[in-house]
Amino acid sequence: MQFRVKDDGATVHVSLEGQLNFAANEDFQALLSQLGAFKNKKVIFDMTALSHIDSVGLGLLYIAREDMSEAGSTVVLANPRDNVLRMLQLTEAHKTFEIQR
């Protein structure tokens, strides 16, 4: 997985690319470290270029959300591809995340 973080003031855009799965641990840790600098922001995870997510990757998003929430930030999952959206639906992620299509 690759990612890019862009700070737009009140909003932080995080573009995710590739596969967010069991092999993305190190990259996701680097992402968590970067996001740790932000407080009271709206953090948008842009999933346009995310080709696959598994339950491990989803678990990482839940961990990120928990950390962000403690820093007063909210998390939005945006623009998931059909197969990624299907995974989000199957796991009822909408109960925890705001999902924008």
Added chain:
Amino acid sequence: MVARTSSGLDAVSICSPQRPLTLVCQGGGTEDVGAQCAALGLRLASIPEGVDGDLLLMGNADEANVRAGLASPYGGFIELGVEGLLGVGLRCFETARAGGLALSLKTSSVYALSTLELVSQAIRTNPLLAAGEAADFVDICLGEAISNAVMHGNLDVPAHLRINSKGFQLFRQVMQERLADPVLACRRIEINVVPRGNGYISVLVSDQGRGFDLAEQLSRTVDCDAKRGRGLGLINRICSSLLTEDGGRTLVMTFAK
């Protein structure tokens, strides 16, 4: 080169004697590999041209080799280990003979390559296996099964670590340590995709870990915001049939195409 027994006769396969199966290995493979092939009733060749019967590609596990092995004229790819075919499951050879796709990789290779993507594309472009509208669901289940086989099967990393960011740090550390352990990193993950007829395909994911109890795992409930423990339940909801073989080391997932 065709492997022959000392009597000069073609070796008889212990898997299925009807159709010859040839392992294609660039450079022809070592003497040891030749002996292993002969013992298993497999032929060995250095190029696919002019070989009759079914073919498996064997060699170093880079992306190009795996992609080539998962496409025509091959029925799969076998990563060659330092000890040749040692540890490769016989199921891979049966799969190739049944017109399916077989993949046998070391754990370290599964981790390093885009394994799911490679297998997913191969299934989608194989006329016997393509699952049509169900393809996304096959991908989801295959991804979950590979992830479980690597993390909890071969690397034996406990799932309970991933409950918060501190646990995730420890989880990462344990994963790195175990991937650096040559014994664990060389354990194999095998993926066999088999046509079942009547519009079904089975996807089998095998590891060489301690195995698990499917019924016990499925009986555990998870919260909607759980950070772990969702994979098997998800697979069970999607598949037409789910069972384990080999003492819980092989997950057999069957899908309607």
